[in-house]
Amino acid sequence: MSPIHYLAEDTLISLLRKRDQRAFNYLYDNYSGALYGVVIRIVLHKNYADEVIQDIFVKIWNHVELFNEEKGRLYTWMINIARNTSIDYIKSKRVQNEQKNQSLPDVVNSSETHRYADMDQMTKVDFIGMSSVLGKLKPDWKRLIEMAYYEGYTQQEISEQLEMPLGTVKTRIRAALLQLRGILNEQ
Template identity: 40%
Template sequence: MGKKAVYAEQELVVLLKNNNRTGFDYLYENYSAPLYGIVLKIVKSEDNAADVLQDTFLKIWKNIGTYQPEKGTLFTWILNVARNTAIDKLRGEVKLERMVKLQAVPEHELNSKLAFYPAAANFDIKQLVDNLLPERRTLIDLVYFQGYTHEEASEYLSLPLGTVKSRVRKALQDLRGVFALREMSLYAN
């Protein structure tokens, strides 16, 4: 039996950035099992987890040039690639489910009380968000307009996760209050 090669992280990164097949084989052999376990916890389906794992390694192959060792370990980077790929998979499924549900309701079955009032749609959401306190505005922008998770926003802004969640919750409460006032004024006329 031959002795299996063992690479230090720096050596492995060099191999990967040079698109070396041996480096990618080593990466897959040593990292696929823990990544699969994490992905499975997110997508909750073995078939989807296998697909996400394959997509993850494809993304790693294509984007290894963007990995910066000074920002974190290789494992942390590939873990984030796997996690984000799994979350993207879930978001795609949720969008598809919503589209199917919306298309499955015949028009004659719609409740007229659920009618859409265009006046409420004329709210300039961005303008309302711009009126929030700066620390709340920044978080709403990151989480709702740019798609960051609370954890990613926390890391990006170097704030504790609890602070991020509290500020987002307070900002949403502020926006609900503004919407309630504007709706009352629209329908009062």
């Protein structure tokens, strides 16, 4: 079988639902980098990120029939899977125990720690090419999206951190996501 070089989103979804291995390879080749950017922002460690990426693509493959084209784009659906899987992973007891048991010098001298500690916020967001899109949001909406989707905070945690009512956080995140959808649909 020869590799696929270009697929329209609707064709890709159709082939994935038919369990076409070439479509899965295409999906991985074209989206793994962007999803990895989301994952590494949340898990902050290459070994964890590699595990999570595998889990994400297994979930996509096993649940592609749950994707609803009327609710959004495939990329957005996959980003949500990546974010949720990453958050679940870092909240798992195994990872928390590993982090507690890791000696301080190992954490401080980790090459990943230095590499990501040196990046500013917008550089990290550029892992998935979203800095220009996020830059079109109101500054307070942008911060909420960054906290929720790139830093792994729950809405309750955002509410507590920013000392903002939970209802306000939810309303503003929803408004920001609607604006982002509009911006992405224009592109």
